[in-house]
Amino acid sequence: MTRGNIKLESGGEYTLKELFHDKNRIIIPDLQRDYCWGDKAWNKDAEKYTELVSGFMDSLLSSFSEKPEDKLTLGLIYGYEHPQYHIQLCDGQQRLTTLFLILGMINRKTENAFQNTLISDFELEDDKEPFLQYAIRESTLYFLSDLVCEFFLKNDVPINDIKNKEWYFKEYDLDASIQSMISAIHIIEEKIKNMINCHDFGDYIVNNLQMLYYDMGHRTRGEETFVMINTTGEPLTATENLKPILLGKFDTSKLEFPNEENENNTETELQYYSRKWEEREEWFWQNRRSDEQTSDNALNDFFIWFWQIRLLQERTWKNKKSYPLNPKDLFLKKPTIDENNEENPEIERWEESLKPETIHRYFIALEILVERNKDLKVEKVLRTIQDEPITLSWFRKSNLYVVLPLIAYIEKFGCGDKFYKFVRRIRKNHFDKKWEERNCNYIDWRHIIQIIEFSETEEQVLLFETKSDQNRFKKISNVVLNEWYNEEEQIKVVLKSHSSEIDKWEDHQDFMGDLTFLFSINDKLDIQNSLENINTLQKYYNNYIRTIDLIRNQKTERETAILSNLFRLFLLYVGCNKVEHKQRVSWDIEGVLFSTIGRNHLYQERFKDLCTCDEDKLESYCVDYIVSKIEEWNLFKINEPDFSPDKVIKCWLTLKAFKANKEKVCLAYFDGRNGDEGVSAYLLQEIDRNKLLKQEPFSIENMICGFGVKAGGAGSYISYTDESQWLQPNIVDTPLASVSIEEKDRTIEQLVSNKKEIDAIIDSICHYSKD
Numbered sequence: 001m002t003r004g005n006i007k008l009e010s011g012g013e014y015t016l017k018e019l020f021h022d023k024n025r026i027i028i029p030d031l032q033r034d035y036c037w038g039d040k041a042w043n044k045d046a047e048k049y050t051e052l053v054s055g056f057m058d059s060l061l062s063s064f065s066e067k068p069e070d071k072l073t074l075g076l077i078y079g080y081e082h083p084q085y086h087i088q089l090c091d092g093q094q095r096l097t098t099l100f101l102i103l104g105m106i107n108r109k110t111e112n113a114f115q116n117t118l119i120s121d122f123e124l125e126d127d128k129e130p131f132l133q134y135a136i137r138e139s140t141l142y143f144l145s146d147l148v149c150e151f152f153l154k155n156d157v158p159i160n161d162i163k164n165k166e167w168y169f170k171e172y173d174l175d176a177s178i179q180s181m182i183s184a185i186h187i188i189e190e191k192i193k194n195m196i197n198c199h200d201f202g203d204y205i206v207n208n209l210q211m212l213y214y215d216m217g218h219r220t221r222g223e224e225t226f227v228m229i230n231t232t233g234e235p236l237t238a239t240e241n242l243k244p245i246l247l248g249k250f251d252t253s254k255l256e257f258p259n260e261e262n263e264n265n266t267e268t269e270l271q272y273y274s275r276k277w278e279e280r281e282e283w284f285w286q287n288r289r290s291d292e293q294t295s296d297n298a299l300n301d302f303f304i305w306f307w308q309i310r311l312l313q314e315r316t317w318k319n320k321k322s323y324p325l326n327p328k329d330l331f332l333k334k335p336t337i338d339e340n341n342e343e344n345p346e347i348e349r350w351e352e353s354l355k356p357e358t359i360h361r362y363f364i365a366l367e368i369l370v371e372r373n374k375d376l377k378v379e380k381v382l383r384t385i386q387d388e389p390i391t392l393s394w395f396r397k398s399n400l401y402v403v404l405p406l407i408a409y410i411e412k413f414g415c416g417d418k419f420y421k422f423v424r425r426i427r428k429n430h431f432d433k434k435w436e437e438r439n440c441n442y443i444d445w446r447h448i449i450q451i452i453e454f455s456e457t458e459e460q461v462l463l464f465e466t467k468s469d470q471n472r473f474k475k476i477s478n479v480v481l482n483e484w485y486n487e488e489e490q491i492k493v494v495l496k497s498h499s500s501e502i503d504k505w506e507d508h509q510d511f512m513g514d515l516t517f518l519f520s521i522n523d524k525l526d527i528q529n530s531l532e533n534i535n536t537l538q539k540y541y542n543n544y545i546r547t548i549d550l551i552r553n554q555k556t557e558r559e560t561a562i563l564s565n566l567f568r569l570f571l572l573y574v575g576c577n578k579v580e581h582k583q584r585v586s587w588d589i590e591g592v593l594f595s596t597i598g599r600n601h602l603y604q605e606r607f608k609d610l611c612t613c614d615e616d617k618l619e620s621y622c623v624d625y626i627v628s629k630i631e632e633w634n635l636f637k638i639n640e641p642d643f644s645p646d647k648v649i650k651c652w653l654t655l656k657a658f659k660a661n662k663e664k665v666c667l668a669y670f671d672g673r674n675g676d677e678g679v680s681a682y683l684l685q686e687i688d689r690n691k692l693l694k695q696e697p698f699s700i701e702n703m704i705c706g707f708g709v710k711a712g713g714a715g716s717y718i719s720y721t722d723e724s725q726w727l728q729p730n731i732v733d734t735p736l737a738s739v740s741i742e743e744k745d746r747t748i749e750q751l752v753s754n755k756k757e758i759d760a761i762i763d764s765i766c767h768y769s770k771d
Contacts, residue, residue, distance in 0.1 A: 077091060501534055737756070
């Protein structure tokens with residue numbers, strides 16, 4: 001098809017002004033169905049009968065209103081040219097017909113301003129053939145011609161009089177396309193009847209709306225593709241646009257592909273890959289998200305993954321700005337390299353990527369990945385990344401550095417013996433990325449895919465030394481190539497005969513694949529003595545569970561209460577949990593998360609030392625360290641000149657912990673209403689608010705700590721427990737002895753009693769130390 005002397009190219013985008021022009025004719029051939037957008041049909045989303053013209057018009061009007069200068073692509077139309085200048089349309093009928101009717105109605109309101117996009121001057125005087133012609137049946141063909149010449153070009157004919165005109169024949173009542181067109185123009189009339197800028201809207205439709213044109217070559221291919229397409233009556237989706245691009249080049253003449261469903265039959269290349277496409281669409285349909293009505297989004301995600309793996313490129317770049325990859329563009333045109341951009345594609349693999357067998361290999365890999373991960377071992381590992389059932393939706397929600405290496409691995413090796421180990425490495429890499437302190441171990445997904453490509457076996461993938469082979473890797477701007485087979489992985493290989501223990505340790509929520517903490521506790525371990533190592537490492541791991549998980553799981557049993565109290569105090573003393581300002585609490589308050597486990601303990605040498613203790617020495621180790629720091633800090637010397645929130649809170653929690661130990665109860669696991677305010681005290685300028693008795697000097701017996709309350713209508717403040725828990729030994733925010741809950745009822749005598757109890761607690765701490 002030509003525009004003047006310019007050939008309209010397959011894959012090019014063209015406006016309605018370019019399509020409805022000069023000698024061009026858009027023909028709706030006899031293989032097409034009736035026009036139906038004006039008909040009401042059941043809409044299961046809206047749960048009522050609706051037609052499609054209203055929504056289409058609303059969408060156009062919204063786009064025109066918001067961005068009147070922008071181009072808008074309405075999907076793809078494709079067909080074949082026969083005879084010259086006549087495009088036999090295989091898809092796009094509903095949209096183009098509706099746009100033609102809209103132009104006709106706008107033309108009536110603008111004194112024939114758009115007549116030349118409805119019919120040429122020559123045809124108006126000759127055969128009266130409009131630019132759009134229906135060859136479905138003669139009645140539709142003649143009606144559309146009369147509709148243009150007798151109605152769209154003559155605004156004196158009321159819309160309700162169409163059926164009374166001499167050019168409207170009785171047989172038209174039986175033509176489904178005609179009746180739907182009449183319904184459509186009534187809807188369009190209502191939409192534009194009060195429009196002031198009708199001419200501008202018409203210009204927008206003619207000049208700004210574009211269609212992507214794809215040339216099917218000839219009628220046979222057009223008919224086969226028409227049968228293959230799911231014509232929903234809606235604008236084509238992203239993957240429906242891809243369908244003719246990928247399938248349109250196949251041979252239709254040779255029966256050389258065996259039919260897998262009937263081994264006695266053969267099929268053409270187009271038939272074979274058309275069937276594969278349908279199988280793929282069906283699989284994505286079966287595995288779509290619950291809120292999706294079609295398979296299109298899932299299929300489009302797959303094509304993006306495919307190109308990301310093939311090009312080793314996450315996003316496309318233009319003028320140093322990045323944009324999401326567009327599968328359609330990549331299938332149509334070879335990407336280019338611009339060294340000024342941060343990321344460039346591996347263009348030498350582009351042509352291979354266009355081959356249908358290449359695409360199909362990656363689809364099979366994804367299919368296997370989804371099905372294989374129903375394996376309970378694999379599922380357990382993946383659910384530590386994202387705790388949801390392992391479905392296609394799980395992978396679509398996952399980060400690229402999880403899903404892309406898994407697809408690439410299966411595409412090359414399938415689900416071999418080492419796949420489970422590889423999944424565990426990907427899980428580890430995920431948390432290397434997630435946890436900032438482990439970022440130095442993270443391997444970019446593009447590097448992992450290259451590791452897979454460079455490796456001939458699964459074993460080589462797991463043992464690949466990236467640093468020694470770093471010159472082989474694609475350079476990625478601002479991305480460091482870290483060591484994949486690092487020292488921690490090397491140790492695990494030495495211990496591989498104890499893989500069940502290793503896997504168990506790796507699965508701990510604090511480690512997630514990285515056992516550097518356990519391996520770093522004792523640098524004198526003889527790595528060649530596997531059994532001795534395992535026993536020693538098991539001891540470290542058991543102590544980790546006895547301490548860290550004791551707090552995380554908030555165990556309150558009597559037999560673990562003392563260790564719980566002491567260990568929380570130990571973490572506070574070694575600096576794992578720090579007294580500091582808490583977010584959204586006012587700056588005159590500081591606090592500490594006493595019962596919250598973070599990740600700082602993994603890097604505390606004192607905690608590593610604790611893990612080397614025998615089980616029955618854990619408590620005494622904590623006490624010895626705590627007592628040494630009490631003496632170093634002179635912690636129990638509390639008065640106004642020595643005041644600091646850090647010292648006050650540590651003193652308070654020390655007294656509360658040893659008071660609870662004396663009563664053999666576990667201090668409550670509570671860090672504030674939202675869990676992040678912490679045990680708190682006011683700063684020096686508000687020191688009186690830390691007192692039990694405001695008129696008395698600040699002292700160890702005349703102080704109390706509570707929990708910060710985040711700023712709200714009343715501002716920030718520190719709260720204390722209520723009457724039901726006041727003076728209970730397991731409650732943090734209550735005095736140590738018989739002090740009244742109401743400030744007006746508190747007395748000096750109560751402070752004396754409180755001092756007596758505090759002295760007894762301090763004596764017990766000394767007793768602990770001597771024991």
